[in-house]
Amino acid sequence: MKFAQLEGKTVVVAVENIDTDQIIPARYLKSITKEGLGEGLFRDWRTNDPEFPLNKPESKDAQILVAGDNFGCGSSREHAPWALTQYGFRAVVSTSFADIFKGNSLKNGLLPIVVPADVHKELLASSGAVLRVDLANATLHLPSGKSVVFPIDPFSKECLMEGVDELGYMLKQDAAIQAFEAKRVGSVNTLQ
Amino acid sequence: MARTIIEKIWDSHVVAQQAGAPALLFIDLHLAHEVTSPQAFQELRDRGLKVRRPDLTIATMDHSTPTTSRHLPVLDPNGAAQLAQMEKNCADFGIRLYNRMSDHQGIVHVIGPEQGLTQPGMTIVCGDSHTATHGAFGALAFGIGTSQVGHVLATQCLLQQPSKSYEIRVDGQLKPGVAAKDIILAVIAKIGIGGGTESVFEYTGSAIRGLSMEERMTICNMSIEGGARAGLVAPDDTTYQYMAGREFAPKGADWDAALARWKQLPTDEGAMYAHRLVLDASALEPMVTFGTNPGMGIPVSGSIPDPANVSDAVQKSDLIKALKYMDLQPGKPMAGHKIDVVFVGSCTNSRISDLRAAAAVIKGRKVSPHVRMLVVPGSQQVKKQAEAEGLDQIFRDAGADFREAGCSMCLAMNGDELSPGQYSVSTSNRNFEGRQGKGGRTFLASPQTAAASAVMGVVTDVRTLL
Ligand code: SF4
Numbered sequence: 052m053k054f055a056q057l058e059g060k061t062v063v064v065a066v067e068n069i070d071t072d073q074i075i076p077a078r079y080l081k082s083i084t085k086e087g088l089g090e091g092l093f094r095d096w097r098t099n100d101p102e103f104p105l106n107k108p109e110s111k112d113a114q115i116l117v118a119g120d121n122f123g124c125g126s127s128r129e130h131a132p133w134a135l136t137q138y139g140f141r142a143v144v145s146t147s148f149a150d151i152f153k154g155n156s157l158k159n160g161l162l163p164i165v166v167p168a169d170v171h172k173e174l175l176a177s178s179g180a181v182l183r184v185d186l187a188n189a190t191l192h193l194p195s196g197k198s199v200v201f202p203i204d205p206f207s208k209e210c211l212m213e214g215v216d217e218l219g220y221m222l223k224q225d226a227a228i229q230a231f232e233a234k235r236v237g238s239v240n241t242l243q
Numbered sequence: 244m245a246r247t248i249i250e251k252i253w254d255s256h257v258v259a260q261q262a263g264a265p266a267l268l269f270i271d272l273h274l275a276h277e278v279t280s281p282q283a284f285q286e287l288r289d290r291g292l293k294v295r296r297p298d299l300t301i302a303t304m305d306h307s308t309p310t311t312s313r314h315l316p317v318l319d320p321n322g323a324a325q326l327a328q329m330e331k332n333c334a335d336f337g338i339r340l341y342n343r344m345s346d347h348q349g350i351v352h353v354i355g356p357e358q359g360l361t362q363p364g365m366t367i368v369c370g371d372s373h374t375a376t377h378g379a380f381g382a383l384a385f386g387i388g389t390s391q392v393g394h395v396l397a398t399q400c401l402l403q404q405p406s407k408s409y410e411i412r413v414d415g416q417l418k419p420g421v422a423a424k425d426i427i428l429a430v431i432a433k434i435g436i437g438g439g440t441e442s443v444f445e446y447t448g449s450a451i452r453g454l455s456m457e458e459r460m461t462i463c464n465m466s467i468e469g470g471a472r473a474g475l476v477a478p479d480d481t482t483y484q485y486m487a488g489r490e491f492a493p494k495g496a497d498w499d500a501a502l503a504r505w506k507q508l509p510t511d512e513g514a515m516y517a518h519r520l521v522l523d524a525s526a527l528e529p530m531v532t533f534g535t536n537p538g539m540g541i542p543v544s545g546s547i548p549d550p551a552n553v554s555d556a557v558q559k560s561d562l563i564k565a566l567k568y569m570d571l572q573p574g575k576p577m578a579g580h581k582i583d584v585v586f587v588g589s590c591t592n593s594r595i596s597d598l599r600a601a602a603a604v605i606k607g608r609k610v611s612p613h614v615r616m617l618v619v620p621g622s623q624q625v626k627k628q629a630e631a632e633g634l635d636q637i638f639r640d641a642g643a644d645f646r647e648a649g650c651s652m653c654l655a656m657n658g659d660e661l662s663p664g665q666y667s668v669s670t671s672n673r674n675f676e677g678r679q680g681k682g683g684r685t686f687l688a689s690p691q692t693a694a695a696s697a698v699m700g701v702v703t704d705v706r707t708l709l
Contacts, residue, residue: 065557065560066560066561066564067557067558067561068436068437068536068538068561070536070673070675072654072673072675072676072677072678073675073676073677076677076681077654077655077656077678078655078656078681080278080306080656081278081307081319081321081322081324081325081656082321082325083281083282083285083324083325083328084281084282084285085282095676095677095681119557119561120437120557121436121437121440121470124436124437124470124536125372125467125673125675126371126372127279127370127371127372127386127387127388128278128279128388128389129279129282129370129388129389129390147437147440149437149440149470150440150441150470150472151372151386151387151388151472154387154388154391155388155389155390158388158390158391159390204265204404205263206263206264206265206402209263217390217394217402218286218290218390218393218394218397218398220264220402221267221394221397221398221400221402222292222397222398224258224259224267224398224400225398227258227259227267228258228267228269228295228398228399228400231258231269232269232399235269236500236504237271237362237364237365237493237500237501237504238271238272238298238299239271239272239298239299239359239360239362239491240298240299240491241272241297241298241299241300241301241338241339241360241491242297242298242337242339243298243491
C-alpha cells in the first residue's frame with residue numbers, strides 16, 4: 052500500500068500510555084489470520100463508555116487518531132496496527148510512541164506522527180480538525196495554518212511512499228547473509 | 244574505542260549496512276509461539292518461501308494453552324485452531340516444536356534458558372515483548388512484530404536501527420523479604436513506562452551481580468515495562484555455572500571456546516552510556532502496583548497517591564482514571580486491601596526459585612477462604628522439579644491450585660481469568676485494564692508478597708510473616 056498525501060479528520064483520545072491491551076484486547080488474538088480485528092479496536096472502552104470518543108457520531112470516518120504520550124506501549128502484537136487500520140485509521144499523532152508499536156505501524160501503512168508538546172496540545176483541544184499529512188516533506192499541516200515537520204527515518208519513509216516491501220529488500224541481500232553465515236561461530240542448532 | 248556490551252553484540256551481528264537504510268542484523272536464535280506466528284507462516288506460504296534456517300528457530304505453545312489437564316481436549320475452538328495451526332506450521336516448515344504433550348513445553352521465555360538455548364552474546368528475538376528475559380545471559384534479546392517474525396523466518400535477519408545504551412546500576416544488599424521483582428518495579432516506578440524508549444538497559448552494580456540467574460531473568464523480563472527495547476546483564480561465573488551441562492549448551496572443547504568468547508563481552512572500562520539511573524538496593528521495600536500500568540508502583544507500606552497532589556493535567560486525569568478503574572481511594576494504605584485471587588506464574592516469576600519463595604511463605608499456612616490461588620509453573624521442567632521437591636503438595640495442602648505450564652492468567656487467553664471487579668495480586672508483569680480478564684484489577688508484586696497476600700486475604704507486607 053502506498054502512502055503519499057493524507058487529508059483526514061482527527062478524533063482525540065486524550066489518555067497517556069495507551070497500551071496494546073486496550074487497543075486490541077488479548078481475546079481477539081486467537082485468530083490465525085489478520086482479518087476481523089477492526090471490531091476489536093478499543094473494544095472494552097467502546098463498550099463501557101458511551102462517551103468514548105470513537106462512539107460519537109462526529110468521529111465517524113476519522114482517519115487520524117490523536118492520543119496521549121507513549122502510545123502503543125506493552126505487547127509486541129502487530130494486531131494493534133492491524134486493528135487500527137482495519138477500523139479506518141491511517142495515522143496516529145502523539146508526543147511519543149512505544150518502539151515496537153512504531154515499527155509495526157510503519158510496516159502496515161499506519162503513520163506514527165510525533166509532534167512537539169505545543170502542537171499536541173492544540174490538537175488535543177480540537178477533535179474533528181482536518182489535518183493534512185505531506186509525507187514527502189514529512190510535514191503535518193494544521194487548520195490554524197501552522198505546520199510542523201515530524202521525524203521519520205528515510206528508509207521507512209521510502210518504504211511507505213513507494214510501497215517498498217521490506218522482506219523483498221532483505222531477500223535481495225542473500226549474498227551478504229550467506230557470507231556472514233559462513234564465518235559465523237557459536238550458533239545453536241535446535242534440530243539436534 | 245571502549246564499547247558497552249550492547250554495542251559489542253550489535254557490532255558482531257551487522258550483516259550489511261546500506262546508506263540511508265537500517266542495519267541488516269543477523270539473528271542467532273528465534274523463538275516462536277502460537278499467537279504471533281500464524282500470519283508470518285502464511286506470508287511465507289503466499290510468497291512460496293522456505294524457512295531459511297529451521298535450525299535456529301524453536302517453537303512452543305504457551306499463550307492459548309490450557310493449564311488444566313494436558314489430557315483433555317482444548318475446549319475453546321479458536322484456541323484449539325491456533326494450537327493445531329502451530330503443529331501444522333512447524334511440521335510443514337521443519338521447525339522443532341515443544342507441543343502441549345512435550346516434556347519441554349512451557350512459556351517461551353522460560354524454556355530458552357532452561358534448555359541452554361539462550362547464550363551470552365547472542366541476538367535473540369521472538370514475537371513477544373518479554374523476549375528481554377533472555378538478556379539475563381548477556382544476550383541482546385528483543386520482541387518483534389509478526390511481519391518481522393516473517394522476516395526472520397525467511398532471512399534469519401532483521402532490519403534494525405541501533406539503540407541507546409542505558410545503565411541501570413543497583414548497588415547494595417537487598418533486605419529480607421525484598422525480591423528481584425521489587426527492584427524492577429522500583430526502577431519502573433522511577434523512570435516511568437516510557438522512560439527507556441529507544442534504549443537497551445544494561446543492569447550493573449553489586450546488587451545485580453549478587454542475584455541468581457533466575458532473579459536476573461525477572462529483572463530483564465520487565466525491561467519492556469520501562470519502555471526499553473531490551474535489557475541485559477553481562478555474563479559472569481553465575482551465568483556460566485547456570486548454563487553448564489544444559490541440553491543445547493556447548494560441550495567439551497566447544498564450551499571452552501565459547502567461554503573465551505563470552506568473557507570478551509562485558510562492557511569496557513570507560514564506555515559511555517546515553518543515560519544512567521542509580522539505585523540503592525538496601526533502601527528498597529517490597530513493592531506493589533496500585534494502578535493500571537506497571538509504573539504505578541509504591542512500597543507496600545505506602546498509601547495510594549492522591550491526584551490532588553499531581554500538577555500536570557494529563558497525568559492527573561490518568562491517575563484519576565486509573566483509580567476509578569481500580570476503585571481505590573486516594574490516601575488509603577495499600578496493605579490491607581481485600582483481594583480475591585492470587586496468581587503465581589508468568590515469564591516474570593514462574594521459575595523454580597519463584598515457586599520455592601512462594602512455598603516457603605505458604606508452608607504450614609492456609610490460603611484465606613475467600614481467595615482463589617493459582618500456581619502455574621513456567622514449564623513442564625519447572626513443574627517436575629517442583630513436584631520432586633514436594634512444593635505442589637505444599638500449595639495443595641494450603642488450598643491453592645497447582646497447574647500445568649503456560650501463560651495462564653498473565654494475559655487470560657486460555658480461560659484462566661478474573662471476573663469483572665475482582666482484585667488479584669499477581670506475579671506477572673502487566674496490570675493494564677482487563678489484562679487478567681475483562682474488568683479485572685491487578686496488583687503486581689513478588690512471589691513472596693503474593694503468597695503472603697494469599698494467606699492473609701489482603702495485600703500484605705510479607706515481612707510481617709517472616
Ligand atoms: S507469561 Fe505473560 S508476558 Fe510472559 S509470554 Fe506469556 S503472556 Fe506474555
